Amino acid sequence: MQANELQNMPTLGLLSSDMIAAQARAANEPEWMVTWRAEAWDFFAQAAPPKWRRTQLAELQQETIAPLFKAQGTAIQWDKALESKGVVFSSLAAALHTHEDLIRPHIGTAVNPLAHKFSAMRAALWQDGVLLYVPRNVEVELPLRLSYTLADGSRAMFPYTIVILEQHARLSLVEEYTSRGIPETALVAPTTELFIGPGAEVRYLTLQQQGQGVYQIGGQVMQLGRDALGKWTSIALGGQLQHMELEARMQGDGSRINWVGATFGNQQQNLVTVPWLRHIGTNTESHLEFKTVVTDKSYSVFDGMIKIEHESHSTVTRLEEHAIHLGSEARSDSIPGLMIDTNDVARAGHASTSGQVDEEQLFYMQARGIRPDEAKRLIVMGFFEPALAAVPLEALRESLEAAIEAKI
Amino acid sequence: MASELIIKELHVAVNGQEILKGVNLTVQPGTVHAIMGPNGSGKSTLAYTIAGHPNYEVTDGEIIYKGENILELEADERSKLGIFLAFQYPVAVPGVTVANFLRAAINAQRAQEGVDPKETAIPMVQFRRELRAAMESLSMDESFARRYLNDGFSGGEKKRLEILQMTMLKPSMAVMDETDSGLDIDALRVVSEGVNRLLNPELGVLVITHYQRLLDYIKPQFVSVMMEGRVVRSGGPELALELEERGYDWIKEELVGDAS
Numbered sequence: 001m002q003a004n005e006l007q008n009m010p011t012l013g014l015l016s017s018d019m020i021a022a023q024a025r026a027a028n029e030p031e032w033m034v035t036w037r038a039e040a041w042d043f044f045a046q047a048a049p050p051k052w053r054r055t056q057l058a059e060l061q062q063e064t065i066a067p068l069f070k071a072q073g074t075a076i077q078w079d080k081a082l083e084s085k086g087v088v089f090s091s092l093a094a095a096l097h098t099h100e101d102l103i104r105p106h107i108g109t110a111v112n113p114l115a116h117k118f119s120a121m122r123a124a125l126w127q128d129g130v131l132l133y134v135p136r137n138v139e140v141e142l143p144l145r146l147s148y149t150l151a152d153g154s155r156a157m158f159p160y161t162i163v164i165l166e167q168h169a170r171l172s173l174v175e176e177y178t179s180r181g182i183p184e185t186a187l188v189a190p191t192t193e194l195f196i197g198p199g200a201e202v203r204y205l206t207l208q209q210q211g212q213g214v215y216q217i218g219g220q221v222m223q224l225g226r227d228a229l230g231k232w233t234s235i236a237l238g239g240q241l242q243h244m245e246l247e248a249r250m251q252g253d254g255s256r257i258n259w260v261g262a263t264f265g266n267q268q269q270n271l272v273t274v275p276w277l278r279h280i281g282t283n284t285e286s287h288l289e290f291k292t293v294v295t296d297k298s299y300s301v302f303d304g305m306i307k308i309e310h311e312s313h314s315t316v317t318r319l320e321e322h323a324i325h326l327g328s329e330a331r332s333d334s335i336p337g338l339m340i341d342t343n344d345v346a347r348a349g350h351a352s353t354s355g356q357v358d359e360e361q362l363f364y365m366q367a368r369g370i371r372p373d374e375a376k377r378l379i380v381m382g383f384f385e386p387a388l389a390a391v392p393l394e395a396l397r398e399s400l401e402a403a404i405e406a407k408i
Numbered sequence: 409m410a411s412e413l414i415i416k417e418l419h420v421a422v423n424g425q426e427i428l429k430g431v432n433l434t435v436q437p438g439t440v441h442a443i444m445g446p447n448g449s450g451k452s453t454l455a456y457t458i459a460g461h462p463n464y465e466v467t468d469g470e471i472i473y474k475g476e477n478i479l480e481l482e483a484d485e486r487s488k489l490g491i492f493l494a495f496q497y498p499v500a501v502p503g504v505t506v507a508n509f510l511r512a513a514i515n516a517q518r519a520q521e522g523v524d525p526k527e528t529a530i531p532m533v534q535f536r537r538e539l540r541a542a543m544e545s546l547s548m549d550e551s552f553a554r555r556y557l558n559d560g561f562s563g564g565e566k567k568r569l570e571i572l573q574m575t576m577l578k579p580s581m582a583v584m585d586e587t588d589s590g591l592d593i594d595a596l597r598v599v600s601e602g603v604n605r606l607l608n609p610e611l612g613v614l615v616i617t618h619y620q621r622l623l624d625y626i627k628p629q630f631v632s633v634m635m636e637g638r639v640v641r642s643g644g645p646e647l648a649l650e651l652e653e654r655g656y657d658w659i660k661e662e663l664v665g666d667a668s
Contacts, residue, residue, distance in 0.1 A: 359462070364499035367459050368513035368573065369487035378512055382503025382556070 009069050012121075012156075013062040017041040020124055023069050029096055032104065040113045040123035047117040054301040054333060055243045056270045060215050065187050067156045071128045074159065077145040085138045092129030092160055102133055106162055110193040110221040110249065118217050118243075122158050122189045129160035134169040136197075143172040143203070143392040150179035150188055150214065161192040165200040165228075172203040172392055178238070179211040185240070190218035196228040198252060203231045205391060209403065210239035212267075219245045226252030226281070232259040233390040236271055237403055247276040250284035250312075261290035262387035265298030265330070266407045272301040279306075282313040291383055292323040292354075294330035295407065302334045306348060310341040315348065323354035324383060326376065326408065377408050411437050411474050411490075413458070413581050413612055418469035420450075420457050426467070427453045429637035437580065438609040442623055442648060443616045445634035446656045451616045452496060454634070455585040458614075459493035460486045473581060488517060492579030494570040496586040500558040506569065507553040510576055511535055517577060542575040546602050563590030571602035582606075583614045588622035600625030620652035633659060 009015060009023075017038040024034040049057070071093055078089045088099060095103060113123035130146055148159040165171055177188060188210060196202050202222070210216050216239045222230050236242055248257035257277065265271045277286040292300045302321045323332040336350040357376050365375035381388075384404060391397040413435040420428035428450050435441045445451050457464045458471060460483035471478050478486050501509070514535065518528040530538075539553060546568055558566050567587055574582055584603070588596055603626050607613070615626055623631075623645070631648045633641040633656075641647060641659055651659075 358499075360499045361501050363461055363483060364495065364501070365509075365513075366483035367487055367493050367495075368509075368577065369484050369516035370512055371484050371516065372482075374512065374516065375484075378504050378509065379501060382501055385503030385556075 009067050011063050011066045015041070015067075017045070017124075027093065030100055030104075033096060036108070036113070037124045040120045043114050044117055044120040044124055047120060050116040050118065052243060052272070054299075054303070055272045056241060056299075057215075059185065060187065060241075061185075064185055065156045067125050067127075067158065068154060069127060072151055072154070073149045073157055074128045074130060075147045075149065076130060079142065082140060086135040087138060087140060088131060088133035089144060090131050092131050092162065093127065095131035099131060099133065102164060103131060103162060106164060106193065106195055107160075110195065110223045111191050111219045115219075118189060119191070119219060122160065122191045122218070125156075126158040126160035126191065128157060130162070132161070132163045132171075132173065134165045134171050134200075136166040137168050138166075139170040140172065141170070143174050143205075145174045145176070145393075147176040147178065148188070148190065150186060150210070152181050154186065155184070156187045157189070159188070159190045161190070163192070163194040163202070165194075165196045165202055167197045168199040169197060170201045174205045174207070174392065174396065176207045176209065177216060178209045179214050181211060184213050186214050188214055188216045188218070190216070190220075192218075192220040194220075194222040194230075196222065196224045196230060198226040198228060200225065201229040201231075203390075203392065205233045206235070207400070208236040208238055208242060208244070210242075212240060214239045216242040216244065221247045221249060222257070223249045223251050224255035224257065227254040228252060229255070230257040230259070231390070232257060233387050234259075234261040234273070234275075235387055235400065236261075236263045236273065237400075237407070239269065239271070241270045241272075243272045243274070245274045245276075247278055248286060248288075249278045249280065250286060251280050253281040254283050255281055256285040257287070259286070259288040260386045260390060261288070262384045263291070263300055263302075264293045264384075264404055264407050265300045266294075266296045267298060268296070269298040269300075271298070272303065274303045274305075276305045276307055277317055277319060279308045279312045279315040279317065284312060285316040286319075287317070288319045289386060290321045291387065292321065292332050292334075293326060293380055293383065294323065294332045295326035297329050299330070300332040302332070302336070302352075304335070304350070305337045305339065306350065308340045308342055308345055308348065312342055313344040314346045315342075316346045317348045319350040321352045322383070324380065325354065325356055326380070377405060380404070380408055411580060411610070411612070413614070414470070414472040415454075415458075416470045416472070418454075418457070418471065419467045420453055421465045421467050422453065422463060427637055428457070430469070431634070431637070431639055433632060433639055435581065435612040435614050437612045439630065440607070440613045440615060440626060440628040441630040441632065442628035443614060443632050443634055443639075444618070444620070444648060444651055447618065449634040450637040451634055452585055455493060455496075455583045455614075455616055458486075458491065458583050459483055484516065487577075487579075490580035492574055492577060492582045494567075494574060494582065494584040494587050496589060498558045498561075498566040498570055500556070500561070502556050502559045504557045505554055506557055507539065509557050510539065510573065513573065513577060538576060542572055545575065545605065546572055547598055548572065564592065564595035567591055567595065567599050568602075571599050575602065575606060578606075580610050581612045581614075583616070585616050586618065587615070588617055588619065596622070596625060620648045623648050635660065635663070
């Protein structure tokens with residue numbers, strides 16, 4: 001069977017693990033990957049849908065989702081000169097042949113493929129994807145850019161990203177999810193696993209700017225080794241729905257994460273973010289500051305969790321979420337949680353606020369001649385400033401600001 | 409066009425409770441008029457009402473400025489008419505830099521109905537030049553412009569920023585609400601000098617203060633005393649000195665005497 005004959009597959013409800021395995025073999029994937037996909041599909045087929053009470057999945061029908069068995073939306077921007085330093089930035093499918101030794105010990109170890117139906121589906125069906133590897137002591141200062149774009153007419157995409165930083169490596173990465181045109185109901189289900197080695201440092205910016213109609217349901221885990229530092233910025237603006245399960249995992253002693261997030265829902269969007277701060281190592285530190293703005297009839301959910309495992313000591317952690325409601329019909333839920341399985345925590349706290357644009361801020365600006373609509377715009381942009389300030393590319397920052405202003 | 413600020417029989421309620429009970433006051437352009445009074449006399453209510461805070465409900469009376477009844481205008485429209493309130497408690501807006509805020513405010517002042525705001529916006533070079541000059545005159549470090557509006561500012565920094573805004577926006581009627589509160593003597597001098605530099609024949613200033621101290625620096629031609637929601641005494645600068653010496657109680661006693 002030729003690979004291209006299989007590029008148009010049946011919808012999810014008609015797929016089988018045999019078909020998936022046949023496709024993987026046709027692409028000459030290693031046998032362990034064939035098995036990995038087939039097992040994931042079997043899990044998907046028998047698992048009950050997850051009980052996500054605040055995620056409105058009713059409109060997403062298996063019958064309408066037909067995966068393409070061909071990578072078609074991955075684009076990378078980087079300096080080829082980095083190759084000489086041993087940096088790998090390659091499609092994941094190609095890397096399965098060239099860097100199997102890097103992929104095999106990592107894939108599926110940070111994001112569990114058998115966690116639920118969607119994680120299994122992503123593992124079974126990924127085609128688009130990237131391996132990014134930075135060797136020991138190599139510093140990639142200019143941001144590398146990785147974009148996954150859902151093409152016109154496509155109904156599904158399952159991008160899989162693996163990022164590996166060896167000891168004392170440094171990297172700045174921008175990972176974007178967008179779609180071309182305004183798609184009908186479509187599914188984008190990304191998985192990203194970042195393995196940040198001892199003393200390494202990563203700046204990771206992830207942007208979700210899907211078109212109307214797109215359901216983005218994915219998982220991103222950043223696993224930090226000893227004394228590693230993560231600077232994570234997550235910005236979500238698009239899509240009909242998102243359900244993103246994110247985790248910063250402080251695995252190594254002394255590892256730290258500094259994380260800011262921004263979500264802006266308008267119209268009928270349902271944007272759910274589930275960020276976890278998981279402390280496993282000792283003397284680890286995390287800080288998450290998440291901002292939400294909702295308007296029109298949108299519904300945003302922040303379901304954040306601090307989890308301190310029993311083997312960790314002297315954790316310092318803080319989780320904050322703040323929401324602004326621009327309209328009375330918009331809703332936001334904030335459900336910050338704290339699970340502590342150890343007696344030895346240095347400092348752990350969470351805070352959450354929500355309300356309309358502050359009246360005193362509004363009056364202060366109006367008293368200087370600024371009209372209320374302009375004042376609101378300034379206040380909202382200021383509210384998102386911690387996330388926008390972390391955008392490493394000026395042009396990208398400007399386009400994000402324009403996208404946010406268009407929603408106000 | 410007559411540009412006095414005329415307040416006539418002003419009654420104002422907050423949360424249904426009457427605070428101002430018939431205030432009469434006129435501020436002429438080119439003059440400094442001080443309002444003094446004990447805490448709770450309604451001084452700050454008067455300031456917020458002139459600026460148009462939505463929580464202050466005018467139940468009776470008028471405020472006329474430049475011949476217009478400004479009670480019908482929103483706060484931003486009053487500002488565009490030339491009214492400026494220097495806040496007693498300036499509000500923090502995290503994420504919005506001082507420079508961006510000032511530019512938005514200046515552009516709002518310059519905006520004209522039916523004209524593309526891009527046409528009336530202040531050119532960036534001119535803005536930077538004016539900002540630098542204004543900050544220098546108030547002994548403010550350049551880095552100040554990049555800080556977030558009043559966010560983590562000391563009391564003195566906040567008041568200085570109010571005067572910086574006044575310097576940049578060039579109002580014709582300034583209401584200064586307890587500008588001296590929370591200032592040490594050095595900051596008080598810088599702030600007062602900043603205000604004095606702005607005095608001109610077109611500018612009316614209403615200085616609201618609890619203490620006479622500020623009036624050593626910003627010299628009023630007129631002094632009015634407010635108590636329990638009314639102006640109860642008016643006079644020249646000597647009235648402020650008398651208050652400093654004798655406190656407010658003697659006026660209260662005289663009022664009781666007058667009433668009986």
